[in-house]
Amino acid sequence: MLPTITVDDEKCGDPLSCRKCLLICQTHVLGLGTSVGVKKYRETDPQYFVVRGVRFDKCTGCMDCVEVCPNNAIQVSFSEGGAR
Amino acid sequence: MCDWCEKYGDGYERWYFNPANYARRLYKIRREEAESSGAETNPQAAGGMAVIGPDFQEARDQGDLEKMQEIKQKAEAASWLTHFGQVITLEEALKIADMIYPIGLMTCSCRRSMQGYPSEENFTCMGMGPGMYKWERWPDTYRGGMHYLTPDEAKEVITKMNKRGLVQTVFTFGTPYLAGLCNCDYPDCAFIRTTVDFGIKLLWKGHYVAKIDPELCTGCASCVSRCQFKALNYSPSKNMAYIDQFQCFGCGLCVTECDQGAISLVERAKLPALANVW
Ligand code: SF4
Numbered sequence: 620m621l622p623t624i625t626v627d628d629e630k631c632g633d634p635l636s637c638r639k640c641l642l643i644c645q646t647h648v649l650g651l652g653t654s655v656g657v658k659k660y661r662e663t664d665p666q667y668f669v670v671r672g673v674r675f676d677k678c679t680g681c682m683d684c685v686e687v688c689p690n691n692a693i694q695v696s697f698s699e700g701g702a703r
Numbered sequence: 704m705c706d707w708c709e710k711y712g713d714g715y716e717r718w719y720f721n722p723a724n725y726a727r728r729l730y731k732i733r734r735e736e737a738e739s740s741g742a743e744t745n746p747q748a749a750g751g752m753a754v755i756g757p758d759f760q761e762a763r764d765q766g767d768l769e770k771m772q773e774i775k776q777k778a779e780a781a782s783w784l785t786h787f788g789q790v791i792t793l794e795e796a797l798k799i800a801d802m803i804y805p806i807g808l809m810t811c812s813c814r815r816s817m818q819g820y821p822s823e824e825n826f827t828c829m830g831m832g833p834g835m836y837k838w839e840r841w842p843d844t845y846r847g848g849m850h851y852l853t854p855d856e857a858k859e860v861i862t863k864m865n866k867r868g869l870v871q872t873v874f875t876f877g878t879p880y881l882a883g884l885c886n887c888d889y890p891d892c893a894f895i896r897t898t899v900d901f902g903i904k905l906l907w908k909g910h911y912v913a914k915i916d917p918e919l920c921t922g923c924a925s926c927v928s929r930c931q932f933k934a935l936n937y938s939p940s941k942n943m944a945y946i947d948q949f950q951c952f953g954c955g956l957c958v959t960e961c962d963q964g965a966i967s968l969v970e971r972a973k974l975p976a977l978a979n980v981w
């Protein structure tokens with residue numbers, strides 16, 4: 620079963636320096652994407668990084684990331700037919 | 704025979720020993736293609752180093768084999784044209800370091816993306832060839848800085864990373880332009896992970912397959928932790944290491960760890976059933 624993982628980018632202000640959720644996930648589901656897509660010079664700029672459930676197929680639903688997040692930015696849920 | 708050697712080997716033993724494949728001209732031509740093909744070639748744009756979008760995971764969850772196959776074929780075709788890798792041995796990596804100049808050590812974008820490592824802990828990725836000079840001209844393209852290495856320094860760094868347990872790989876940037884000399888591991892290397900988890904071949908197996916000598920293996924199991932490809936385990940009943948040769952990527956990391964000399968690399972091409980398993 621696949622999870623729905625959502626991250627509130629407003630609440631997660633500086634993921635590169637926090638990265639608590641990235642480090643706690645046993646199966647390395649979460650990763651940093653960029654909010655600007657393919658834009659020269661900008662896609663590698665830390666200020667555009669956002670946390671996403673990149674490898675969501677490996678999410679066990681343990682909720683460790685939800686609990687560790689100091690800003691309550693992550694939500695993980697499972698429902699029949701749900702994805703990401 | 705390896706498709707890439709056949710296409711781009713030009714008489715050299717391996718395509719990555721053919722100096723022509725490191726020429727900037729090729730890089731220039733292909734770069735526009737890479738940019739225009741969008742998210743798949745810019746892993747960061749896809750959300751982390753995902754490379755493959757969520758469709759594949761969803762299709763697999765639903766058991767939709769046809770859809771999976773379709774996504775796989777599309778992703779592989781795009782990757783093989785623009786950006787894919789092949790596993791090489793330490794020896795081969797050292798040979799390339801002697802052949803190509805300049806070599807720059809830089810931060811690894813896969814691991815930064817998946818674990819957010821600070822730059823100073825993350826210098827594991829190498830770029831090579833004339834394309835490297837662009838970093839000096841456009842420092843904004845690349846954050847974290849870059850260290851140019853002499854051939855001897857490069858060989859020292861590669862050997863150290865092999866010792867740490869990182870797999871040596873070469874990567875194209877606009878095939879067949881080779882510009883990445885990478886040092887990767889599971890699960891944070893996007894290419895190892897996509898290849899191993901999804902069976903989507905963004906990283907080709909190398910030219911060798913590992914083999915255990917049952918006379919020499921003492922069952923110490925110290926090689927087991929070296930395998931990044933789920934090909935090697937310890938069998939308690941045999942008290943010996945066991946290698947799934949169909950899964951082996953031929954990186955040779957287990958070989959360098961065994962102080963009994965019990966593991967050797969044999970040429971993939973010499974094994975009829977494996978000769979075309981890449
Ligand atoms: S719920 Fe657990 S497995 Fe899923 S992303 Fe969070 S930490 Fe990882």
Ligand code: SF4
Pocket residue numbers: 626630631632633634635637638639640641670687688689690691692693
């Ligand atoms: S733990 Fe929360 S605030 Fe920290 S990086 Fe993850 S989502 Fe952002």
Ligand code: SF4
Pocket residue numbers: 811812813814827828829883885886887888891892893894
């Ligand atoms: S291919 Fe390997 S070294 Fe290169 S960026 Fe990815 S994990 Fe890092």
Ligand code: SF4
Pocket residue numbers: 915919920921922923924925926927943944960961962963964965966
């Ligand atoms: S390191 Fe060598 S001796 Fe030890 S288990 Fe592996 S193959 Fe056998």
Ligand code: SF4
Pocket residue numbers: 912913929930931932934935946950951952953954955956957958
């Ligand atoms: S079995 Fe040895 S050579 Fe084969 S992939 Fe694993 S570590 Fe590399």
